[in-house]
Amino acid sequence: MPIQSAxxxxxxxxxxxxGLNQQLTRGTIDDxxxxxxxxxxxxxPGNLRSCWGPSDPVYTAPAGTExxxxxxxxxGGPTAATPQWTMPxxxxxxxxFLSDGNVDQVDLDTQAVTRIGQVWTPIPPWNWGSLKVWRPGWVGNIAGQQGGVVIGSPQGLYAWDGSTLSSPGDPSPEWLSNEVPGIDPISPMPIGLPGIYCMEVYQDRLWVAGKNVVSFSAPGNGANFSTALGGGSFGYYGDRLTIAYMDMAASAGYLYMFGDSSTDLISNVQFSGQGTPTSPITTNFTYSNIDPQVGHGFPRPVGRWGRYFIMANGDPRNAANTHDEAFxxxxxxxxxxxxxxxxxKVSNVYTKLITRSFFPTxxxxxxxGFxxxxxxxxFTDPFGVTRSLLLxxxxxxxxxxxxxxxxxxxxxxxxxxxxxPFGTDGQHLYRLFDHPDPTLIKRLSTKNLRGSGQSMLTIKNFKRMYLEMTDxxxxxxxxTGYANSGGxxxxxxxxxxxxxxxxxxxQTIEPAAIVGAGIWTGIDLQSVSPDFSIERLHLAADxxxxFGA
Structure with a gap:
């Protein structure tokens, strides 16, 4: 044992x-x-803040459903109560979207629940489905102007304004078609759209994608896909789309088409014509591939990061592999x-992603403020525990x-x-990171600290730790925790x-005496205190x- 030094x-x-480094081993990450x-x-710097915990349930699924x-x-709220020139x-x-095919609307403020009905068909494990706001109930300066959402799945396209449901074949609502009853011919809600795995509103049109077919509505009319009015469909040709379109997302004047193995782009949408039998509207646009190898591998929306998007891929089932980490x-x-x-920096966690139970979202x-x-x-964490984690x-x-x-x-x-953010465990809906939580575990594991230069190979007597923290x-x-020494x-x-x-x-600076000798010490700490910051952690060694001298 090394002797005591003055x-x-x-x-x-x-x-x-x-931040986290799960790309390298514990002894090789940055201090x-x-x-x-x-x-x-x-x-x-100087502010490692504890995260908050979830709310009580905002909504609970009916018994026997998920x-x-x-x-x-x-x-928007009740249209009759919508005033002019004020905040919405x-x-x-x-x-x-429930496992029995029903969709429940939940007011996130009052927690009131409205049953819309059986408007989608779950198809495990993908459970294709999408919902888009066509326009809110507060547009321009018209008091009480109505808006709503469109709901799509392989079952068909539905329109919902908060109280009235329009099903495939029904007359389309005015807020979706911009057709005025008694003045304009009313378009029916479309029947036979291919798939509807995902949807997006782009250039005043509704775009829907099935497995390998994309359809688009007439301009300003989310219910009419007639070619005579400027709508249409096109199929995919090529070898870059292996499974299906996974998502569509508009940004910066472009419509991104995320396939499972590639990403395409729609731009420069133009139309000509008068919309009459003798002068039908013709829609033209540019469809191009921007990445032939990187797509979004899961049938869930991509992450929207400002003007940009975040994708994840690598589901082993897509390559018929049985090992969770394969490819x-x-x-x-x-x-x-x-x-x-x-x-x-999270690669050693991401490779432990398990998709048998549900897809990542x-x-x-x-x-x-961030x-x-x-x-x-x-995921299976580095400690061998398989559980739901948020990267x-x-x-x-x-x-x-x-x-x-x-x-x-x-x-x-x-x-x-x-x-x-909101999250569900399949039964309940929660607001995430809602309030300081005295039961949520906070954990920190440092590098196996050993100094730099010659100190990296110097045998040390570890003396004390100091923790600076704020409540x-x-x-x-x-x-509490442990200091583990060795080497x-x-x-x-x-x-x-x-x-x-x-x-x-x-605020305080607290010391803790430690006894240990070796080349390195790794520190593992945890707490369930509700809300605090770790400012600095000091390790003193003699x-x-x-080593080897």
């Missing part, structure tokens, strides 16, 4: 909090990275026309989050540029540590001799 200890300080950080988000898909949007009325809604893909940012891989959110992208999935990306670095429940699907509602909730903070032929060992910030005390 030399001043060497101090290693962690305070930059630059300022975390080998594991769960429900601790690096707001900036929430398979969900969508969110705004279509309440109307923040979620739509729950696992990655996480990509579609930056304009360039698919850039961004998931390197994306949802952006706003937290502590925008993040969440990717929910069933969170802020545009620079990653962290891991969880919400106590085994979430199977996540989504977002945006209002006033604030993005609220944001007022109930006190308790953090260099030394016995090392595991030392329990604990840090306490008393109730009513805002360097003794070069």
């Amino acid at each position: 030399n001043p200890p060497e101090l290693t300080t962690l305070d930059q909090w630059t 300022q990275e975390a080998w594991w950080n769960e429900n601790l988000y690096g707001i900036g 929430i398979l898909r969900m969508f969110f949007g705004y279509i 009325p309440p109307g923040r809604l979620g739509w729950m 696992r893909g990655g996480i990509y940012l579609m930056f304009g026309g360039d698919a850039q891989v961004i998931g390197q 994306f949802a952006p959110m706003t937290m502590f 925008r993040l992208m969440l990717l929910n999935g069933l 969170a990306w802020n545009g620079v670095f990653w962290t891991v989050m969880s919400q106590k429940y085994d979430l199977t699907h996540i989504g977002s509602y945006e209002d006033n540029s604030v993005i609220t 944001h909730f007022g109930s006190g903070v308790s953090i 260099g032929g030394m016995p090392g060992g595991t030392q329990g540590v604990g840090f306490e910030l008393a109730q009513g005390q805002t 360097e003794r001799t070069l």
Whole structure:
């Protein structure tokens, strides 16, 4: 055992909090990275903030059913109460697609539930379906102007305004067709659209995609797909679409077509003609491929990151593999026309994605004034536990989050540029990261710290840890864990540590004595305190001799 030294200890300080690194081994990541950080988000240097927990259930599925898909949007409140020239009325809604084919509309404020009916057909495991707001119930300055959503699946296309359902073959509502009863011929709701795996509103038209066929409506009329009025359909030709179109998303004047193995683009939509028998409207556009190898591999919406999109791929079932990690893909940012891989730092987690039970889903959110992208999935963590995890990306670095429940699907509602995430475990709908939670576990695992330069091979006596922390909730903070030492032929060992910030005390620097010798020490901490920040973590060591000298 190295002898005691009177030399001043060497101090290693962690305070930059630059995110998770599950790409490398624990001993090779950067000192300022975390080998594991769960429900601790690096707001900036000196501020590793604890995440909040989920709300109580906002909605509960009827007995014997399961929430398979969900969508969110705004279509306004009761139209008769809509005043002119003021802010829109309440109307923040979620739509729950249930396993029995019903869709329930949920008011996210009052939690009132409206049964729409059996308007989709679940087809496991893909459960194709989509919902888009055609326009909200507050457009322009006309008091009480009506709006609604379109609901699509292989069962057909439906229109819903919050109280009235228009089914395939029914007269289409005025808010969807822009056809005035008693003045214009009324288009029926379309019958026979191919598939409807996904939908998007682009250039004042409704675009729908089935397995390998895309249809588009007439301009300004989401119910009429007649070629005479400028609608139409086209099939896919080529070898880049292996399974199906997975999603469609409009941004910056383009319509992105996300296939399972490639990404295409529609642009420059133009039409000519008068819409009469002698002068039908003709629609022309450019359809081009922007990436022949990177697509979105799961039949769920891509993540929307401002003007750009985030995709995930690599479902082993698509290649008829039985091993969960076989041919696992990655996480990509579609930056304009360039698919850039961004998931390197979570690669050892993402390769443990399991898709047997449910597909991964994306949802952006706003937290502590920052925008993040969440990717929910069933993963096996580095500790061997298989559970629902949220991989969170802020545009620079990653962290891991969880919400106590085994979430199977996540989504977002945006209002006033604030993005609220929601999640379901199949039975209940929750607002995520809703409030400080005294039962949500927060975890931090550092690198196996060993210094730099010659210190990387120096045997050390580890003396103390110091933790600087702040309480944001007022109930006190308790953090416990272990320091694990080893390497260099030394016995090392595991030392329990604990840090306490008393109730009513805002900030503290707490020491913890540790006993251990070796080349490195890794620190594992956890807490269930509701709301706090770790500012700095210091490790003091007495360097003794070069290993092998």
